[in-house]
Amino acid sequence: MSKLLEIKVPDIGDFSEVEVIELLVAVGDRVEAEQSLVTVESDKASMEIPSSDAGIVKSLKVKLGDKVKEGSVILELEAADNVVDQPVSAAKTTTAPDSSPAVSQAPVQATSSSAPAAAGDVINVVVPDIGDFSEVEVIEVLVSVGDTVDVESSLITVESDKASMEIPSSHAGTVTSLAVKVGDKVSKGSVVLTLSPTGQQVAAAPVSVPAQPEQVVQAAETMTKLPSSDRIDETATVPSEFRVSPTASFASTMMPSRNLPHASPSVRKFARELGVDLAQVKGTGEKHRITQDDVRKYVKATLTAAMSTRSTTSSSSVGGGLSVLDWPKIDFAKFGPIESKPLSRIKKISGANLHRNWVMIPHVTNNDEADITELEALRVKLNKEHEKAGIKFTMLAFIIKAVVASLKKFPEFNASLDGDQLVMKKYYHIGFAADTPNGLVVPVLKDADKKSISEIAKETAELAKLARDGKLSPSQMQGGCFTISSLGGIGGTSFTPIINAPEVAILGVCRSSYKPVWNGQAFEPRLTIPLSLSYDHRVIDGALAARFNAYLASLLADFRRVLI
Known part of the structure; x- marks a missing residue:
């Protein structure tokens, strides 16, 4: 027999409501206890909700x-x-309001599993009361077998989703054995190490808590089955009123047991977005903790080294000794009134992607222009003919159709890099940048090669409206082969659009304008539109890009060529 269980959102601390930003399972999936089900986000943090x-x-x-x-x-x-x-x-445990100690508070006092012993006896030093956390991870072992420690000497550093803390020794003596290693999960009563005492008195006389090794091992084995996920770093930057209850995030966000670089979850996320292996980064923070500045310096140093290696000149002439300055930290309020405004969620997400794309892809931009005098006349005529049907033909619809024809003639532009392999796509999904109140998003028009101009015009209008209303689904923003960024309704003469990885090119379009063009006998006014084609130089060379842009311009100048 089986029964239906309702899985509910557990205690999420002081948040009244949070938004679901990701579904991690689907109907029919088999899930285990503690497996993450959804990702939710507040205005301060995101967290995964596990199954009970x-x-x-x-x-x-x-x-x-x-x-x-x-x-x-x-x-x-x-x-x-x-x-x-x-x-x-x-996630099923209901805890009291957050009472875990902050990092800046006095260190936690470790306890022993026995009363003060005479010299020569062996003492087990165990983890003391650590607040509301059932388990914490050992991120640093500060002593070795044979070391002599005093009362209050730090033995290990542990970390929860709330804070990092050092566990001090309750006795003085010589370390005879270690019971934990980096990556282990420990809880109240877990044995840290054994000491051969020197006869000094215990700093305090806490209540003895017997270790429960079977429960600790069972819980640790359960935790190692969980998917890896970054923990929320709230140890000094997030006010207490926004801190997340450990019942909501701790169990679902602990890392499997392994040696991890010493860095906060936010730094791990930042490094992952840039494709940086933290094991290669040297930490300059306290106790060699890796900071965001360390990650930035590593990226810049790697790029400088790569450029020097590829250059045909010597490293010294390319500025091999050049150092990159840190980002300036300025108190702007000293110079006048200021107002701090948080970035929107869209801008934070797109900002990380744009940064990665600009750093990782060697961009080159080819600028050209197309004569759209006849095409614009056709567009105006079609709008009048279809006015009653409610179809509005935009220049974007014609450009999408011309781009598809260009991609068929130059298939290298309809591809993506996968390591050393170039994936040639046989479908034509075209993304277009849509301006919304919260920032740019890129809806994707699927199978543009199979749709008429009127169908493209209608569907792009519908997608743009969904984007402005914030109702685009993830599937409507995935699978793009090539992206068009149009500033035609705003202005400009040219710009350098950033490639939308893993695509290899993007077309920027600016506002059209009339120019005098010599026809062989006289100057005549012609409506031209600027085309700015950014391309990945690892895949596309300059000559091929120029041919693509010129071919696209010829199609827009005489749209009958699209039918050929």
Whole structure:
């Protein structure tokens, strides 16, 4: 027999509502206890909500963009009889309001599993009360076998999703054995190490807490099955009123046991977005912790070295000794009134992608222009003919059709790099940048080669409206082969659009204008439109880019060529 279980949002701290930004499972999926189900986001942080039980997903009760709060039903699970019960989930545990110690507070006092012992006895030093956390991860071991430690000497550093803290020794003595290593999960009562005491008195006389090794091992094995995920770093930057309850995020965000570079979750996310292996970065922070500045310096140093290696000149003539200055930190309020305004979520996400694309892709831009005098006349005529049908032909629709024809003639532009392989695509999905109140988004028009001009005009208008209303689904922004960024309704003569990886080219279009053009006998006014083609120089060379742009311009000048 089986039963349906409602999986609900656990205690999420002081947040009244959070938004669902990612669904990690689908109907029919089998999930385990502690497996992440959805990702939610507040205005301060994002977190994954884990499952409290194992089973088969029968129905989803939330979708992207929904607002949820503690107690909201996420999905229904069918729990089969043969599903093995898991240890109690941290997501199911209700805790008191956050009372965990901050990093700046006095260090946690370790306890021993026995009363003060005489010299020659062996003392087990165990993890003391660590607040509301059931388990924390050992991120640093500060002593070795044979070391002599005093009372209050730090033994290990542990980290939760709230804070990092050092566990000090409750006794003085010589370390005879270590019971933990980096990556282990420990909890209150876990043995840290054994000491051969020197006879000094304990700094305090805390209550003895017996270790429970079977429960610790069982919980650790359960945790190592969880998917890797960055933890939210709230140790000094997030006010207490916005901190996330450990029941909502701790169990689902702990890393599997392995040696990890010493860095905060936010730095790990920043490095992942740039494709940086933190194991290669030298930390300059306290106790060699890696900072965002360390990651930036590593990227800049790597790019400088790569440029020097590729150059035909010597490294010294390319500025091999050039150092990159740190980003300036300025108190702007000293110079006059200021106002701080947070970036929108779209700008934060697109900003990271644009930064990665600009740093990782060797951009070159080819500028040309097309004579669209006849095409504009045709567009105006078609709008009048289809006015009653409600179809509005835009220049973008004609450009998309011409771009598809150009991609068929120059297939290298309809490709993506995958390592050393060039993936040639046989479909034509065209993205176009849409201006919204929160920033630019890129809807994707699927199978543009199979659609008429009127169908393209209608669908692009619908996608643009969804973008402005913030209702685009992820599938409507995925799968693009080539992107068009049009500033025609705003202005400009040319610009350098940034390639939308993993694509290899992007077309920028500016406002059309009339110019005097010599026809062999006299100057006549012609309507021209600027074309700015940015391309990945690893895949496309300058001559090929110039031919693509020239061919595209010829199609726009005489649209009958699109039919050939």
